[in-house]
Amino acid sequence: MRALPFAKRVAREILRDPGTLVFGLGFPLVLIFLLTAIQANIPVSLFEIPDLAPGITIFGLSFMTLFSASIIAKDRESSLLARLYTTPLTAGDFILGYTLPIVPIALAQCAVCYAAGILLGLNISVNILYALLFSIPVSVFFIALGLLCGSIFTDKQVGGICGALLTNLAGWLSGIWFDLSLVGGLFQQIAYLLPFVHAVDLVCAVIAGNFAGIFPHIWWVLGYAAVTLVAAVLLFLRQMKKQ
């Protein structure tokens, strides 16, 4: 399978980038510990670990978009992609090669966040494994979004759009930092039209063992993942043709 050496290369480049450790692992962990410390000192229930840990895993996954978009944008700019387009690699090989290696990275990031959650009082249960499983479509959504952005934007633009804008959107509109009903109105309506809060509600329900509560959120997540993946593939093919 020709996609495998390419996937291996993508994994190596991402894992060797110090930014992966800082943003992918360090930042979510700092947030979990920091917000738990804040919770210990405030009278209201805002950052309780059963909701905070799954919420932070989803927030952390938004960095997968940055990783996938950055590597594609860099490959386009350095002409490495142009070189590889003249080899027998097919469009499918490229898409698999960019997508597959990031899924285990995303799951490892979630696992570390849950491990930190356990240290801070999250109950150890099989639901954590289920939550990891349900994080896969969320990961696919974020990775596909990276594929899409990397096919359109330059490396510099990717840093701003995926690194700053998207992570903020994912943070503010996912209900991690505050209950969206506290703001309500149009803000809440918009948030529930986007996948972030559905992804958080989905994994929170799973962690709580409330499997009936995964609906309708699972449909939103799967729908967004599917649509983003199709759009990403089409845009990738378009830029491949434009080469």
Place this chain on the structure above:
Amino acid sequence: MDAVRTEALTKTYKDVVAVDRLSLSIRQGELFSLLGLNGAGKTTTIKMLSCLTAPTRGDAFLHGKSIRTDTAAVKKLIAVSPQETAVAPGLSVRENLELICGVYGFSREKQDAKIAELTALLGLDSVLLKKAGKLSGGWQRRLSIAMALISEPQILFLDEPTLGLDVLARSELWEIIRSLKGKATIILTTHYMEEAEALSDRIGIMKDGRLLICDTVDALKKTAGAESIEQAFVTIVTEGVK
């Protein structure tokens, strides 16, 4: 048989004609250089011949395979060393070579043999374990050419292979390119006249997407009534071919 034959190959981008009815033949084993000012159409020609961009009109045949209808077969014949170094910066030199071996589906044994062969040919031993992104421009160019040679291409495209290199690195790379002559048909684009003169069997000069002339260095000088290839180039580009 010709290694490359183009028939009225044309590429237009909206109102701009990047390559205009290019017709030429390049023999097997020949080192053919394309010269021209910026925007002359050299890189677009290479992109079409290497199936990176589709022609608007016309066709080209590489060992008889059409770049329009038989791209998979053409891709098996060619390799490209693009204008930019096009290496994976976070991988070591060896890992870059392994990547290309993997893409071509080489066995472990073939991969090791090929890497040993190319390491020796391009003198990459001393940097084999270094990250490609940390290498100087000259070493990255060597690696880029090694990556292009892995698949044992019958036609090798070198797009501005010595661009931005210092005199010493350029001279070393010339030696490497000379050593490849006869092993593959090489099509090279360059802005350096002395490079084209030193390496080429024949030179094609392009201007505004059109091939003005295509001949040996001596014949070009004679046609232009010039002492040097640089003078010949300037005369042909400014005054045309009489």
